[in-house]
Amino acid sequence: MSLRHAVLGLLADRRASGYDLMKLFETSLAHVWSATQSQVYGELGKLADADLVEVSAEGPRGRKEYGITAAGRAELHRWLTEVEPVRTRRSDSLLRVFFLGELTPLEARTYLLNEAERSARQLAGLRQAEAAIDWDEDPLSAHGRLALEYGKRLSEMHEEWARWAVEQLKP
Amino acid sequence: MSLRHAVLGLLADRRASGYDLMKLFETSLAHVWSATQSQVYGELGKLADADLVEVSAEGPRGRKEYGITAAGRAELHRWLTEVEPVRTRRSDSLLRVFFLGELTPLEARTYLLNEAERSARQLAGLRQAEAAIDWDEDPLSAHGRLALEYGKRLSEMHEEWARWAVEQLKP
DNA sequence: TTTCGCATGTAATGTGTTACATGATTTC
DNA sequence: GAAATCATGTAACACATTACATGCGAAA
CATH class of the missing domain: 1.10.10.10 (Winged helix-like DNA-binding domain superfamily/Winged helix DNA-binding domain)
Known part of the structure; x- marks a missing residue:
């Protein structure tokens, strides 16, 4: 709820x-x-x-x-x-990773590189948003800034992981 | 779907x-x-x-x-x-971060520290799972390993972020 | 012989998405 | 006066959760 x-x-x-x-x-x-x-x-x-x-x-x-x-x-x-936060994880993009074996190596590689690029673009977008926001405008944005930082770290992590995963694909 | x-x-x-x-x-x-x-x-x-x-x-x-x-x-x-992965983000635990201003500083701090500890425990659990799995047992686990690594990186990031956020709370 | 694990299914309810339907006010 | 934005609501459908309901087979 x-x-x-x-x-x-x-x-x-x-x-x-x-x-x-x-x-x-x-x-x-x-x-x-x-x-x-x-x-x-x-x-x-x-x-x-x-x-x-x-x-x-x-x-x-x-x-x-x-x-x-x-x-x-x-x-x-x-x-x-x-109330304990509900932690129902559902990630369509990560679910696909499980089934990458159904694809050719090239297709799998393409999928992961797309993920990496998407994350990079998202990080850029968040950085821009961060610069554009008038902080200390209201109490909500003070904590919203913490959430935004989370988003930045998540995008960064996601990109690095995807690039790492591409390397794991080869052998 | x-x-x-x-x-x-x-x-x-x-x-x-x-x-x-x-x-x-x-x-x-x-x-x-x-x-x-x-x-x-x-x-x-x-x-x-x-x-x-x-x-x-x-x-x-x-x-x-x-x-x-x-x-x-x-x-x-x-x-x-x-099919483009559906990216409907919904994180109960992150949603709460937006509203931390409704809590006393101590309550907010407690919330974030709980998050940090939960992530640390989860990382420990994933490391254990990783050690227990018989890799190269089937093609699914080969790619499952990539997803597991994602989980580890996510837990790590989450914990670091929560500890960082606690520090931001003070001033 | 009783308990545990295997095994399947339905019904009711809650939550989320898409599409439809309508209309007032402001701006150009 | 046309277009954009503000503004609310409903209906049908899709997807997810919880609870109910049943019964076989193996092992202790």
């Missing part, structure tokens, strides 16, 4: 509409938790029913701005401190 | 029953792709309907051993070479 807590966490930082939240999922949380528009609006409805968030203002075009309630903040805290 | 290809990939290496596959998901693929018993049996049925696998033998206790068909092998190859 992390989508629920992702929404709660974003609203803990500032009030926002479903539309605002979607943009946050697409930018800040893009590499950490993805959500579709349907999910966000659906979850906001459920959270409001459970009194964990409430409509704090209504604007033009039917805009509904939501804010977190005290109960919502308590639930977020409980989740952060008492 | 990677579950389908995970099953196909495992059956490409050797014939197996649903029960055998479940054990493979729990061991070899544990850190790469998880699947429940229901999913495995359900997918085997669908794959058989699509003639990508077939029952190659029946054994005691209603055991049905499945083997991959030529069409299944072709589909696996197509997936490996032509």
Whole structure:
């Protein structure tokens, strides 16, 4: 049930509409938790029913701005401190590595080199994003910076691993 | 639809029953792709309907051993070479990092140190697994070794990052 | 003879994706 | 006035989890 807590966490930082939240999922949380528009609006409805968030203002075009309630903040805290993170690993790209034996050596090599290049491009993108962000703008970005650093280290690791794996393929 | 290809990939290496596959998901693929018993049996049925696998033998206790068909092998190859890996990132543990500002510094520190210790334990577990496996036993394990190395590097990175993040928390 | 491991399946529920459907406001 | 952006919502489908339900065969 992390989508629920992702929404709660974003609203803990500032009030926002479903539309605002979607943009946050697409930018800040893009590499950490993805959500579709349907999910966000659906979850906001459920959270409001459970009194964990409430409509704090209504604007033009039917805009509904939501804010977190005290109960919502308590639930977020409980989740952060008492609930063990769910660790369901599912990596399509790593799954394929298991089955590289089905490919010709050249095909396998191509696959891994693509992975390496993708990671390199991603690292470049993250570095750019890092430079473009106005840090100490809000408390969310302070910790978001930690997550971004994770992404950078992950990309780096992934590229190095893929290049190492290509070498292992030869013999 | 990677579950389908995970099953196909495992059956490409050797014939197996649903029960055998479940054990493979729990061991070899544990850190790469998880699947429940229901999913495995359900997918085997669908794959058989699509003639990508077939029952190659029946054994005691209603055991049905499945083997991959030529069409299944072709589909696996197509997936490996032509389908872009789906990269839907969802990390519960990293999501929490974004919201660490909701916690006291001590709680946040505790969270990150737990993450570091978990990664250290995981690395130790992977090293043990590595030592226990009979390499060059089958072609699957040859490439499984590449995935295992990825897991080791990931654990290492995760621990180092968490310890670094704890330091960032202070000021 | 009882326990453990092998073995398969279904049903209900929860979560996530894609597509559809609509319309107001702002900007050019 | 046309286009882009803001803004919300629903429906159908796909995929994943949990719980239920059953029974054979081997070993202790």
